[in-house]
Amino acid sequence: MSATKEKLSSVTIRFCGDSGDGMQLTGNQFTTTSALFGNDIATYPNFPAEIRAPLGTLAGVSGFQVRFSSNDIFTAGDELDALVAMNPAAMKTNLEDLKQNGILIINEDSFTASNLSKAGFNPEEDILEPYRSKYRVYEMPITKMTLEALKDAPIQSKLKERSKNMFALGVMYFLYNRSLEPTIKWLEGKFGNKPDILAANIKVIKAGYNFGDTCEMIHSTYEVAKADIPPGTYRNITGNEALSIGFVAASKLSNKSLFLGSYPITPATEILQALAKYKHFGVKTFQAEDEIAGIGSAIGASFAGQLALTTTSGPGIALKSEFMNLAMITELPLVIVDVMRGGPSTGLPTKTEQTDLLQVLYGRNGESPIPVLAAKSPSDCFDTAIEACRIAFEYMTPVVILSETQIAIGSEPWLLPNIDDLKKIKTQSHTDPDTFQPYSRNEDLARPWAIPGTPGCEHTLGGLEKSNITGKVNLSAEAHEEMTRIRAQKVANIAKHLPATEIYGKTKGDLLLLGWGSTYGSNKSAVEELLARGYKVAQAHIKHINPLPNDLESILRNYKHVMLPELNSGQLNMILRAKFLIDIKAVNQINTKPFNQSDLVRIAEEIIEGKR
Amino acid sequence: MAIITNTDPSTLTKKDFVAEGDVKWCPGCGDYSILSSVQTVLPTLGIPKEKFAFISGIGCSSRFPYYMDTYGFHTIHGRALTVASGVKISNPDLSVWVVTGDGDGLSIGGNHTMHAIRRNMDLKILLFNNRIYGLTKGQYSPTSEQGKVTKTSLMGSIDRPLNPVSFAIASGATFVARTAAHNPKHLQETLRAAAAHKGTAFVEILQNCNIFNDGTFAKYLNKDTKEVENLFLEDGKPLLFDKDSKGIVLESGSHPKLTIEANDGTTNKFITHDPKAEDTTMAYLIGRLGIDEPSMPTVMGVIRSVNHVSYDAAVAQQEAAAIEKKGEGKLESLLFNSSTWTVSDEVKTKK
Ligand code: SF4
Numbered sequence: 001m002s003a004t005k006e007k008l009s010s011v012t013i014r015f016c017g018d019s020g021d022g023m024q025l026t027g028n029q030f031t032t033t034s035a036l037f038g039n040d041i042a043t044y045p046n047f048p049a050e051i052r053a054p055l056g057t058l059a060g061v062s063g064f065q066v067r068f069s070s071n072d073i074f075t076a077g078d079e080l081d082a083l084v085a086m087n088p089a090a091m092k093t094n095l096e097d098l099k100q101n102g103i104l105i106i107n108e109d110s111f112t113a114s115n116l117s118k119a120g121f122n123p124e125e126d127i128l129e130p131y132r133s134k135y136r137v138y139e140m141p142i143t144k145m146t147l148e149a150l151k152d153a154p155i156q157s158k159l160k161e162r163s164k165n166m167f168a169l170g171v172m173y174f175l176y177n178r179s180l181e182p183t184i185k186w187l188e189g190k191f192g193n194k195p196d197i198l199a200a201n202i203k204v205i206k207a208g209y210n211f212g213d214t215c216e217m218i219h220s221t222y223e224v225a226k227a228d229i230p231p232g233t234y235r236n237i238t239g240n241e242a243l244s245i246g247f248v249a250a251s252k253l254s255n256k257s258l259f260l261g262s263y264p265i266t267p268a269t270e271i272l273q274a275l276a277k278y279k280h281f282g283v284k285t286f287q288a289e290d291e292i293a294g295i296g297s298a299i300g301a302s303f304a305g306q307l308a309l310t311t312t313s314g315p316g317i318a319l320k321s322e323f324m325n326l327a328m329i330t331e332l333p334l335v336i337v338d339v340m341r342g343g344p345s346t347g348l349p350t351k352t353e354q355t356d357l358l359q360v361l362y363g364r365n366g367e368s369p370i371p372v373l374a375a376k377s378p379s380d381c382f383d384t385a386i387e388a389c390r391i392a393f394e395y396m397t398p399v400v401i402l403s404e405t406q407i408a409i410g411s412e413p414w415l416l417p418n419i420d421d422l423k424k425i426k427t428q429s430h431t432d433p434d435t436f437q438p439y440s441r442n443e444d445l446a447r448p449w450a451i452p453g454t455p456g457c458e459h460t461l462g463g464l465e466k467s468n469i470t471g472k473v474n475l476s477a478e479a480h481e482e483m484t485r486i487r488a489q490k491v492a493n494i495a496k497h498l499p500a501t502e503i504y505g506k507t508k509g510d511l512l513l514l515g516w517g518s519t520y521g522s523n524k525s526a527v528e529e530l531l532a533r534g535y536k537v538a539q540a541h542i543k544h545i546n547p548l549p550n551d552l553e554s555i556l557r558n559y560k561h562v563m564l565p566e567l568n569s570g571q572l573n574m575i576l577r578a579k580f581l582i583d584i585k586a587v588n589q590i591n592t593k594p595f596n597q598s599d600l601v602r603i604a605e606e607i608i609e610g611k612r
Numbered sequence: 613m614a615i616i617t618n619t620d621p622s623t624l625t626k627k628d629f630v631a632e633g634d635v636k637w638c639p640g641c642g643d644y645s646i647l648s649s650v651q652t653v654l655p656t657l658g659i660p661k662e663k664f665a666f667i668s669g670i671g672c673s674s675r676f677p678y679y680m681d682t683y684g685f686h687t688i689h690g691r692a693l694t695v696a697s698g699v700k701i702s703n704p705d706l707s708v709w710v711v712t713g714d715g716d717g718l719s720i721g722g723n724h725t726m727h728a729i730r731r732n733m734d735l736k737i738l739l740f741n742n743r744i745y746g747l748t749k750g751q752y753s754p755t756s757e758q759g760k761v762t763k764t765s766l767m768g769s770i771d772r773p774l775n776p777v778s779f780a781i782a783s784g785a786t787f788v789a790r791t792a793a794h795n796p797k798h799l800q801e802t803l804r805a806a807a808a809h810k811g812t813a814f815v816e817i818l819q820n821c822n823i824f825n826d827g828t829f830a831k832y833l834n835k836d837t838k839e840v841e842n843l844f845l846e847d848g849k850p851l852l853f854d855k856d857s858k859g860i861v862l863e864s865g866s867h868p869k870l871t872i873e874a875n876d877g878t879t880n881k882f883i884t885h886d887p888k889a890e891d892t893t894m895a896y897l898i899g900r901l902g903i904d905e906p907s908m909p910t911v912m913g914v915i916r917s918v919n920h921v922s923y924d925a926a927v928a929q930q931e932a933a934a935i936e937k938k939g940e941g942k943l944e945s946l947l948f949n950s951s952t953w954t955v956s957d958e959v960k961t962k963k
Contacts (some may be wrong), residue, residue: 036953235952245946252943259702263693279934281941284701286925289727293694296687296724300667303685304706308698326688415945452683452699452706455662460631462679462686472633473678597909 012077017086027064038226074521170208244274246385261297305451376520509536642819702869845913
């Protein structure tokens with residue numbers, strides 16, 4: 001009997017297993033294959049905090065979610081159409097996301113008494129029994145079939161077992177009518193000089209595919225057509241990669257060498273690792289002894305005239321805050337990346353949250369205005385990196401970029417920009433000793449930048465309060481008040497030159513769905529759905545959080561209701577309410593997960609109907 | 613635009629390095645002598661004035677950059693070396709000097725001192741050691757003697773003090789010296805040697821804080837004691853002191869120990885100073901004398917000076933090697949990597 005084919009517009013699947021089971025790789029392969037096929041895609045990996053949690057335990061489960069679609073999509077999906085669970089622990093921790101009647105593929109060989117008890121099941125019971133009526137459960141002997149396919153292969157038996165992820169991938173390729181070609185090509189690239197391993201992997205992926213066809217379990221397969229996406233050249237990119245590339249691009253566009261001072265911290269480490277590869281672009285990466293030395297060295301690089309960068313997550317921001325203030329008061333250009341993770345304290349290092357907003361805005365002594373930008377998606381990180389460097393140079397100020405775990409490790413296809421369309425970044429360079437005053441100001445109140453090595457412009461910067469223009473230490477009340485106001489006004493001036501805020505949907509109406517950061521995707525999907533249902537709604541998304549766009553207040557006043565979902569307890573909401581005295585409806589979630597489109601749509605309806 | 617083109621270092625004099633405005637240390641402070649010595653030495657180094665950068669942390673000593681007419685940066689407490697490292701890596705052409713103290717460099721900033729030294733970052737570190745917190749008005753520091761009574765140690769400090777020279781040697785310093793503010797001639801000689809060193813030059817400068825810890829180094833100055841308390845090191849010369857009447861010998865045994873013997877003319881029994889020795893054992897042993905072993909004289913001068921590649925030079929080498937291997941990076945290659953695909957108007961094709 002051959003399976004019937006059904007057409008779907010969008011599918012969300014997740015591979016999960018032990019962190020050593022190769023689920024990230026499997027998910028990435030499925031993603032690449034779907035992207036090459038022409039779907040729009042979004043991914044969301046999920047790692048355990050422990051690198052080597054004991055095998056088979058709940059703490060060791062690693063997952064990779066892929067959504068692929070024939071439409072434009074903005075999120076990695078609310079619920080799963082299919083879940084591949086390589087062991088009982090993986091099934092247990094992921095099952096709640098599988099939709100009713102969804103497909104559950106399990107590796108029955110791993111459902112041993114010992115693995116069942118490690119996952120907290122009673123090995124005496126048929127634990128799948130309650131699920132067989134709720135889901136379509138495909139119990140497959142994945143390990144056994146893999147070993148069978150490789151029984152004559154001349155490779156170590158440990159390696160044989162390890163290729164079972166390829167078997168699962170093969171099954172999924174069959175289920176969703178995907179070609180094996182892209183993965184086979186990738187395997188050839190990876191194992192070109194290890195022919196035995198290459199042959200084994202190809203054999204297993206084909207075995208999985210054929211097993212799907214012949215096992216008599218899968219009665220229908222699915223097809224998701226190509227998406228109608230804008231023409232151009234694409235690549236799949238994560239937020240951390242896009243930031244890294246964005247900074248190198250900013251270095252080229254500003255003609256300034258890039259210096260990164262950083263200390264490894266989840267989930268920002270990949271930026272340090274990526275930039276360490278770009279020495280031939282003149283990029284200098286300095287893995288410092290701690291977070292403080294990371295930013296300190298970057299400030300030194302900035303003083304010396306470079307494009308200076310430091311990257312971290314919330315706990316690192318706590319350590320860097322004294323230095324952030326030094327960069328602020330000495331008015332040196334510097335970009336500080338905070339890839340937010342679950343806090344407080346060490347918190348949830350591998351989970352996503354938007355809880356550092358108030359920390360980066362206000363978590364320093366004294367009045368310390370620092371511009372803050374937030375990236376809204378993986379590919380948007382590229383533009384955000386360039387924009388942050390532009391502001392840092394033009395206004396001589398440190399700038400914070402907020403990213404989030406979800407953006408940093410999630411991926412989406414990125415339409416590559418035309419390099420000639422990227423705008424050059426202006427930098428200052430003061431070389432005339434006759435006119436040099438370290439704290440003189442241009443029309444936007446930015447001070448000049450004379451770098452060590454410039455004859456006649458010798459001057460000393462410092463963290464003590466100073467006189468405007470001369471920069472000489474001045475602890476008087478007048479100087480302090482004047483400088484405090486100038487520093488605030490300088491940052492406020494950035495808003496004068498920002499483009500108008502984009503509105504998606506109605507320009508006036510019943511509800512504005514406002515957001516910042518990673519909620520872009522879920523907000524956009526929710527507004528799309530609400531518009532389709534005839535509601536007078538719109539979406540506005542804030543990239544510049546400090547200073548806020550000058551047109552924001554009037555936009556907010558164009559709607560009866562403003563709804564602001566945040567993955568925190570209402571941090572931006574608190575600021576906007578204080579600033580504009582508008583009763584913005586907070587929607588908050590601090591459960592380490594992105595918002596579901598369906599929840600947002602329901603809440604928006606309740607607000608419009610006056611029920612909230 | 614009037615750009616000064618003449619930066620000929622040979623025309624520089626001391627006053628080129630003196631900043632306008634008042635110096636605000638307490639009258640009589642040892643810091644004045646150090647400032648004057650630095651300003652005396654810099655014009656003799658053959659380096660254009662605009663190529664000097666003075667970076668400091670927080671503390672009395674750290675006001676130093678304000679008094680120098682050079683590029684300067686008064687940063688935050690304990691962190692000067694991190695900023696200085698960024699400056700030096702970014703522009704290896706600059707002569708970067710770090711001014712710090714026993715609190716700034718060894719207490720709050722001890723971690724950075726260790727790491728800058730182990731990396732052999734090409735920085736001149738001047739650590740003013742006055743064994744007290746001066747700017748906060750008199751609390752014990754990491755180099756204060758045990759038992760010292762201060763505002764925060766009313767019954768005497770119970771902390772065991774740190775010997776800055778031992779710390780630097782243990783951190784892998786390629787250049788370690790000790791000198792004193794009260795001996796400008798020796799100080800200037802030592803500064804010149806530090807300036808000539810390529811790599812981290814760590815210089816402990818004994819400095820009197822006449823307000824909160826007056827006389828802490830008096831024994832090195834007092835005419836009755838100075839001959840027996842100072843031992844001035846010279847490369848290749850035996851370790852002799854007290855007008856050459858005594859010297860230092862190594863006692864054999866399973867625990868190496870230095871002792872004093874009278875100089876009876878058979879000078880080859882005395883240890884010959886060898887700052888270029890790769891092995892740090894002897895540098896460590898002589899660095900302890902006087903400080904950790906009060907019955908012995910304190911050695912002054914260059915204790916260790918060996919040549920290793922400096923961090924900033926290694927960074928530049930790696931960058932050059934990467935460009936040699938891959939060619940200068942182009943934006944196109946960064947964006948358009950191997951995993952791109954193209955969507956055309958009509959058909960979507962794979963690349
Ligand atoms: S307190 Fe001591 S170290 Fe500080 S300036 Fe006065 S004398 Fe010098």
